[in-house]
Every structure is written in C-alpha cells, then in structure tokens.
Amino acid sequence: MTLTAQPAETDSVSARSIWIGEERSRSWGYRKSLDGLRAIAVFVVLGYHAGIDVFGAGFVGVDLFFVLSGFVVTNAILVEVERTGSVRLRRFYARRIRRLMPAAVTTIVGTCLLYLLVFPLLQRLEVVGDAQASLLYVANWYAISESNDYFAVAEDASPFLHFWSLAIEEQFYFLFPLLVLVLLAAQRWANHRRAALIVLPVLGLASLAAQLTLGGSDASRAYYGTDARLYQVLVGCTLAYALTNRSAVRIRRWIPALGSFLALAAFGVIATPQIDVSVSHRGVVAAAVAGLLVLALELDVQGPLPRLLARPTILYLGSISYGIYLWHWPVILTVREVTDLGPWPLAIVGAVIACALASLSYHVLEDPIRRSAALTNHPRLVIGVGLAVPLVAAITVVPSALQSSAQPRVARPAPTLEISGPAGDPSSLAAPVPPIDFASVRNARVQSPRCVPGDVETCSIRVGGGPTVVLIGDSHAQMYLPAIEEIAERNDWTLSANVVAGCPWQTGLVPRSDQTPERRETCAALRSPWYRGDLPRLDPDIIILVTRSWDDDELGDVIRPADAALVDAPLDEVHRTTSARTVDTLAAATDATIVVIEPTPLADFDPLTCLSGATTVGECAFASAAAPTAEDAALRDIDLSDEQVTSIDFDLIVCPTEPVCVPVIDDTPVWRDSHHLTIDFVRRRARTFEAKLYESGAFDDVPTMVDG
Numbered sequence: 002m003t004l005t006a007q008p009a010e011t012d013s014v015s016a017r018s019i020w021i022g023e024e025r026s027r028s029w030g031y032r033k034s035l036d037g038l039r040a041i042a043v044f045v046v047l048g049y050h051a052g053i054d055v056f057g058a059g060f061v062g063v064d065l066f067f068v069l070s071g072f073v074v075t076n077a078i079l080v081e082v083e084r085t086g087s088v089r090l091r092r093f094y095a096r097r098i099r100r101l102m103p104a105a106v107t108t109i110v111g112t113c114l115l116y117l118l119v120f121p122l123l124q125r126l127e128v129v130g131d132a133q134a135s136l137l138y139v140a141n142w143y144a145i146s147e148s149n150d151y152f153a154v155a156e157d158a159s160p161f162l163h164f165w166s167l168a169i170e171e172q173f174y175f176l177f178p179l180l181v182l183v184l185l186a187a188q189r190w191a192n193h194r195r196a197a198l199i200v201l202p203v204l205g206l207a208s209l210a211a212q213l214t215l216g217g218s219d220a221s222r223a224y225y226g227t228d229a230r231l232y233q234v235l236v237g238c239t240l241a242y243a244l245t246n247r248s249a250v251r252i253r254r255w256i257p258a259l260g261s262f263l264a265l266a267a268f269g270v271i272a273t274p275q276i277d278v279s280v281s282h283r284g285v286v287a288a289a290v291a292g293l294l295v296l297a298l299e300l301d302v303q304g305p306l307p308r309l310l311a312r313p314t315i316l317y318l319g320s321i322s323y324g325i326y327l328w329h330w331p332v333i334l335t336v337r338e339v340t341d342l343g344p345w346p347l348a349i350v351g352a353v354i355a356c357a358l359a360s361l362s363y364h365v366l367e368d369p370i371r372r373s374a375a376l377t378n379h380p381r382l383v384i385g386v387g388l389a390v391p392l393v394a395a396i397t398v399v400p401s402a403l404q405s406s407a408q409p410r411v412a413r414p415a416p417t418l419e420i421s422g423p424a425g426d427p428s429s430l431a432a433p434v435p436p437i438d439f440a441s442v443r444n445a446r447v448q449s450p451r452c453v454p455g456d457v458e459t460c461s462i463r464v465g466g467g468p469t470v471v472l473i474g475d476s477h478a479q480m481y482l483p484a485i486e487e488i489a490e491r492n493d494w495t496l497s498a499n500v501v502a503g504c505p506w507q508t509g510l511v512p513r514s515d516q517t518p519e520r521r522e523t524c525a526a527l528r529s530p531w532y533r534g535d536l537p538r539l540d541p542d543i544i545i546l547v548t549r550s551w552d553d554d555e556l557g558d559v560i561r562p563a564d565a566a567l568v569d570a571p572l573d574e575v576h577r578t579t580s581a582r583t584v585d586t587l588a589a590a591t592d593a594t595i596v597v598i599e600p601t602p603l604a605d606f607d608p609l610t611c612l613s614g615a616t617t618v619g620e621c622a623f624a625s626a627a628a629p630t631a632e633d634a635a636l637r638d639i640d641l642s643d644e645q646v647t648s649i650d651f652d653l654i655v656c657p658t659e660p661v662c663v664p665v666i667d668d669t670p671v672w673r674d675s676h677h678l679t680i681d682f683v684r685r686r687a688r689t690f691e692a693k694l695y696e697s698g699a700f701d702d703v704p705t706m707v708d709g
Contacts, residue, residue: 034298035069036319037310041265042066043322044352045272046163047329051348057274063166064233064287065268065294066326070170071237072295078181079245082193087185088178095380097174098387099373101323103366105167106391108327109135112160113402118410119335121614123439123607125403128159132399135164136391138171141225148221160331169227173234194245201239208232209285216281223281233288240292244299254301261297261306264290324359324367325352332358409614429658430619435668439613442670445680447482452499454526457535462486465493468542468700471593476502477600478547480677484687485545488694497539501527505548508532508586509564509579532586541593543699549676550600550632551576573631581639588645595646596699599633601655601678602626608664608672609679621664625656647699654689655682 042062049059078088109132116125134143144165184193184200209232215223223229267290270276271283278286298307310316318325333351336342342350370376376383452460460471463486472478472485478500489496504524536544551572567575580597587595602625611621629637633650640648655671655678656662664671666682673679683690694700 032073032298032302032307033311033316033319034302034307035073035295036322037307037312037315038065038069038294038298038319039322040315040319041310042069043318043325043329046326047333047352047355048348049272050163050330050333051351052344053348054344055273058276058283059272060280061268061272061283061287064284065291066166067170067230067233068237068240068288068291068295070173071234072241073237074174074177075238075241078178079241082181082185088181090178090182091380091384093178094175095376095383095387097171098383099370099376100367101167101171102387102391103370104324104327104362105164106136106394107362107366108324108331109161109164110394110398110402112331113399115331115335116160117402117405117407119338120409121610121612122406122408123443123610123613125405126440127443128161129399129403131159131161131164132403133395135161135168136395136399138168138391140168141165141227142168144225145222149225158334160334163326163330165225169230170234172227173231177238194242197242198239201235201242205232205235205239208235212281212284216279220280230284233284233291236288236292237295240296240299244296254304257297257300258304258306261294261301261304264294264297265306268294318356321356321359321363324362325355328358328362329355408616429663430617430622432618432665434612434615434618435665437612437670439609442679442681443609443673445673447479447680449479449482449498449500452497452501452527452531454531454535457497457538460497460499460535460539462496462498463489463494465489465495467493467495469495469540470497470543470545471536471539471541472496472498472500472545472547474500474506474545474547475504475549476500476677477549478506478545480673480680481547481598481683481690483680483684484690487684487687488691491691497541499527499531499536504528505551505579506546507548507579507583509567509575509582510551528583529586532583532590536587537590541591543596544587544591544593545596545598547598548600550603550630573635576632577635577638580635584639584643584646588643593645594699595643596694596697597636597640597646597648599636599648599650599652600630601651601676602659602662604662604672604675607674609670609674612664612670618663618665623662623664625652625660625662647697649693649697651690651693654686654693 042065045056045059045062045065047059048056049062053059078093081088081093113132116128130143130147131140134140140161144162149159149162180200181193181197184196187193188196208228208230211226212223212229212232215226215229268287271287271290276283276286298304298310301307310319329351332354333347336347336350336354340347340350450460450462470485470489472482478498479502482498482500486496488494501523504527506528508529564578567578570578584595584597587593602623604623606623608621608623612618615621629650633648636648640646652659657666662671667685669682669685670679671682
C-alpha cells in the first residue's frame with residue numbers, strides 16, 4: 002500500500018494526531034492485527050456451528066473473512082503494481098495455490114478417511130459430490146444446484162458444507178488480478194487508481210443488488226452465489242485502493258482508536274440473534290461494520306486494539322485460522338456423532354481438536370510450502386500440480402473412501418427395546434442387516450402428475466370403469482402412489498392425484514414465511530381454491546387424504562398455521578381445527594366419501610442411514626409414539642362425528658411390532674428416511690393396504706385377495 006512516512010511530532014498537537022496519506026509509510030507489510038481479527042472470525046463461526054445460542058448469527062464471521070481477504074490481497078497486488086508496473090499472473094496464482102491448496106486437499110482427504118471410520122455408508126454416499134465440488138472450488142455452485150440449505154445444520158449435514166466460502170474466494174482470486182490488468186492496460190498508475198475507485202464500487206453495488214434481490218426470493222441462492230457475495234470482498238478491495246490516497250490529512254489519534262472498539266463491539270452484536278433481520282440484511286451490515294473495523298485498525302496500526310489483537314496467543318490462532326476453519330466443521334460433526342455433548346462442551350472439544358490439527362498442518366505442510374524458495378522459482382510447476390492434485394483426488398480418493406462398503410469402526414450400542422405386538426419376535430432385533438442397495442433405495446422417487454389449477458386433465462393418472470378416486474396430500478401421499486396405482490389397476494378405478502411435497506392437505510397449514518414464494522403460492526393454489534373449483538369437476542366417489550405427522554417439533558420449522566388465532570395454539574388444537582375446516586370444505590364441494598389415512602410413525606433419526614452402518618436390525622429399531630397421537634385422535638373424532646369421513650390406521654402394517662418399529666420386514670427396508678416409507682416396501686404391501694381400505698367400508702365390496 003502506498004502510504005508515506007509520518008512527520009516528526011514536534012508539538013503536543015501532533016503527538017496526539019496521526020497523518021493519513023502522503024505523510025505515512027509507503028510500505029505495505031504484515032499486519033498482526035488483521036490476523037487477530039481472523040482468530041475472532043473463525044471462533045465466531047465455530048460457536049455458531051457448535052449450536053451456542055449466543056452465536057446464533059455467528060455465520061457473519063465469514064463476512065469478516067471476505068472483507069479481510071479483499072483488503073489483504075488487493076494491497077499485495079498494489080505493492081507489486083507499484084514495484085513492477087504490472088501483475089505477474091503466474092506468480093500470483095502460484096502463491097494462492099501454495100497458500101490454500103495443500104491444507105484444503107489434506108482436510109478433504111482426511112475428512113473422507115475420518116468418515117470411513119465413523120459414519121455409515123449412506124451418510125458417506127450423500128457427501129461424495131460435496132467433497133468433489135470442494136476440491137474443485139465450485140462448492141458454492143454445487144450447493145445451489147443441490148438446493149442445500151446452509152442454515153439447516155442437521156445431524157447429517159455435509160462435512161464439506163463450509164467449503165462454499167473458500168470456493169468464492171478462489172473464484173475471486175482468479176478474476177480480480179485480470180480486472181487489475183485490464184485497468185492498467187487502459188490507464189497509467191494514478192488514473193488506474195482513480196478508475197478502480199469507480200469500477201470497484203459499481204461492481205460492489207451490482208453484487209449488493211443481486212444479494213438483496215435474490216435474498217427476497219431464494220435465500221440459499223443469495224447466500225451461496227458468487228455474484229451475490231462479491232460485494233463483501235469488494236468492500237475490502239475498495240478500502241485498500243482508497244487508502245492509497247496521496248493527500249495528507251491529519252486526524253486526532255483517539256478517533257480511529259475509539260472507532261475500532263466500537264466497530265468490534267458492533268460486529269459482536271451482529272453475530273448474536275439479538276438483532277432480528279434477514280440473512281441478506283445482516284450480511285450487508287456485517288460487511289459495512291467489518292470495513293469500518295479494518296479502516297480504523299489501518300488508520301492507527303499502533304493503537305490499543307491493534308496491540309491487543311497482536312498479543313501472542315491471539316496472533317498465533319489468527320495465523321492458523323485457515324486450518325481451524327477447514328477442520329472445525331468435520332470435527333464438530335464427528336464429535337457430535339460419537340458423543341452427546343451440549344453446545345459449549347462441543348465447541349470446546351471441537352476447538353481444541355481443530356486447533357491441534359490446524360497447528361500441525363501449518364507447521365508441517367502450509368508454512369514450509371509457502372516459504373519454499375524452490376517453488377517460488379517454478380510457478381508453472383506449482384500451477385500444474387495445484388490443478389492436477391485436487392482433480393486426481395476428486396476422481397480417485399474421494400469415491401474410494403466414501404463409497405467403500407466397509408463398516409464404520411465406531412461401535413453403535415444396541416437399543417434396550419423389547420418387541421411386542423401381534424408380530425412380536427424378540428429375535429428380529431438380533432437379525433443381521435440383509436443385503437441392501439442403500440443408494441438405490443434412498444434415491445428412488447415416485448413420479449406424480451403435476452396437477453395444474455384449471456386443467457383437471459393434468460391431475461389424471463388412469464381412467465377406468467370403477468369408482469373415481471382422488472388422492473390429495475404431500476410427499477406422504479406421493480409415497481403411497483405405487484400401491485394406490487396398483488390397487489386402481491386391479492379394481493379399475495379412475496384415479497387422479499393432487500400431491501405436492503411439503504403441502505399438507507389441510508388448507509390451514511402453509512409453508513413458513515422463508516420458504517420460496519413459488520412454493521407458498523403453489524400450495525395455496527392447489528388447496529382451498531382447487532377444492533372449490535377443480536375438485537367438483539372430477540366428481541370423485543372417494544377422496545383419499547394423506548399427510549405426514551406434525552406431532553413433533555418440526556411444525557414450526559417447516560409449516561405454520563395460516564390463521565393468526567392458531568399461531569400460538571397447542572399442536573392438537575391446530576390439527577383438529579385445520580383438519581375439520583378442510584373436511585367441511587371438501588364435503589361442501591363434493592358428495593364423495595372422504596378417507597383419511599392417519600400418519601405413520603416418525604423416527605427421531607434416519608433408520609436407513611443407520612442400517613447402512615449397522616450389523617443387526619435392532620441397532621436401528623425405534624420406539625413409536627404412544628397411540629393414538631393427538632393428530633390420530635383428532636382425525637378419529639372427525640370420523641365419529643361425520644358420516645362422510647372414514648379414518649384409517651396403517652400403523653400395524655408398517656410397524657407390526659409396535660410400540661417398537663423394526664426398520665426391516667421380510668428383508669425389505671421400511672423407511673427411506675425418518676418418516677417416508679420406501680417404494681419397495683409400499684409396493685410389497687399393496688394388497689395389505691388394499692384390504693385395509695376396503696375393510697373400512699368406504700368402498701362397495703371387499704376384495705377376496707389379501708397380501709400373500
């Protein structure tokens with residue numbers, strides 16, 4: 002950075018003042034305080050990932066990283082430009098590769114091996130693409146393509162989730178020096194600086210506009226997109242150019258000193274959930290505060306906060322912060338997999354292990370490679386190796402480790418459950434897990450018609466001479482489709498379906514406010530208006546309603562009552578009220594018999610993933626909720642009070658040994674995840690479902706064929 006020497010302090014006024022611009026040192030060098038800031042940023046992120054409430058918005062630590070990266074890299078480029086008049090691309094890219102690639106590849110490969118030892122096969126298979134995208138520095142765009150939600154930090158979250166930010170930085174490092182060269186080609190140094198102070202803010206504003214626009218319609222796209230996050234990096238870039246101003250300005254020393262403490266305090270507040278703003282707006286504020294913090298530290302590099310941030314412990318943690326960031330998330334996930342630690346103990350254990358791994362990586366790998374004189378003199382070789390190693394690792398190492406059929410080495414304690422019920426057999430818990438193509442079972446999906454409002458033909462599945470049946474509901478209605486289509490074929494039904502994942506059949510439940518507007522509008526159009534308009538045109542004899550159970554804590558996480566009077570109501574009241582209102586709407590619109598299939602049991606984990614790492618079926622059995630649940634009771638009350646409604650319980654079909662549910666029946670996995678049945682199981686039980694439907698009295702006759 003081009004700052005000139007400070008004049009001699011000859012009076013008390015100048016002793017209390019500092020000079021900006023012409024009168025300060027023109028050399029840009031290592032800033033200890035900025036490394037100290039990195040330490041703060043990485044531990045804020047770590048606290049967030051560990052689930053500590055006070056760090057409920059700690060993801061803004063990444064915003065600080067972005068601003069710091071833009072500032073530091075731009076200053077390094079400006080020093081080279083002033084010294085040589087240009088940017089030597091090969092050397093720049095080689096330096097970035099030597100700084101970032103060795104630790105990143107080591108972390109990704111190490112995490113793959115760690116997952117092979119600890120995590121079940123299915124959980125490993127689900128992160129193969131994440132690992133490969135991380136190695137190729139496109140993790141952010143891969144997350145967008147997979148519709149990953151960064152804020153759904155669940156038990157089975159990807160250990161490579163955090164590599165999205167490194168992908169954005171790498172993409173920036175590739176493009177930014179090219180932009181500087183374009184500006185240099187058009188202008189000499191002084192005008193290049195002025196041009197940059199116009200171009201960079203314009204680009205930043207364009208990126209900011211993308212962030213705010215996308216943030217209102219697609220939160221994940223706004224969070225992960227390079228175009229929507231570059232404004233934060235450009236804050237640092239613009240700040241670096243602005244501080245090359247040659248005009249000398251004298252200000253009071255206490256101004257940047259006080260400003261640095263105020264900015265740091267403000268950043269701390271932004272990292273907590275105390276400020277209730279959207280993710281996009283929080284990021285904008287965080288970037289602005291981070292820019293002010295860096296500016297204040299730079300204006301008085303010998304001030305009290307810079308000296309505090311340069312203390313040996315903070316400084317060392319800052320110097321290894323890159324490694325801490327790389328390792329902290331896979332470490333947290335692994336510790337969480339094998340222990341039941343709470344947020345604070347988890348954060349402490351995760352921090353100790355991540356710091357140890359980062360320190361080892363820094364001293365054994367990162368620093369020697371970064372300081373190697375031999376590598377400095379061979380930038381082409383460095384670039385070639387830097388491109389080849391991640392590619393080879395993505396093609397060979399990642400699939401070999403994550404797709405291996407080897408069982409995890411960490412023993413899973415068998416549950417202390419006792420089998421009962423009509424099909425009770427304690428030996429079934431000790432039965433070995435049968436051969437299962439886990440990837441095929443997990444990825445199997447049912448295709449349902451896209452029912453377009455106003456066009457009932459789009460809802461049709463088959464036309465027959467028997468009763469007209471309409472299936473309505475969410476993904477649970479969709480999961481029954483293979484059986485219902487088979488039943489329809491056997492009994493010559495005319496079958497139509499209105500099923501949309503995430504849209505309950507109850508009109509009073511809607512996706513929560515931060516779901517995409519398209520989904521909310523789709524659910525709204527395919528429920529109450531469709532019931533009153535299109536459904537009567539189908540003239541159904543039978544309406545089958547299916548939705549997942551909301552008798553757990555996920556009601557507020559995924560959907561919410563549309564009626565303001567029910568927002569704070571107990572779950573059983575929400576179920577009872579919304580279900581009764583919807584049934585009344587359907588009864589008023591048609592003369593059909595309404596068959597409500599009660600929700601199947603929920604597991605508090607993923608039985609299929611569990612099976613992929615288990616040796617016995619009993620390791621993945623679970624206790625179902627006490628029957629009937631509040632939702633079951635509400636549906637049965639409606640059945641008793643309305644002759645047009647029939648409630649049917651399939652629990653003993655999917656869980657014949659209740660209250661303990663075994664995840665494998667007749668060598669067939671029952672659950673695809675914590676609440677969906679597998680397609681294979683549904684097809685194999687089609688005749689049992691059929692018998693149950695006809696036994697309910699909703700149809701004219703009972704079939705003579707039963708499940709064989």
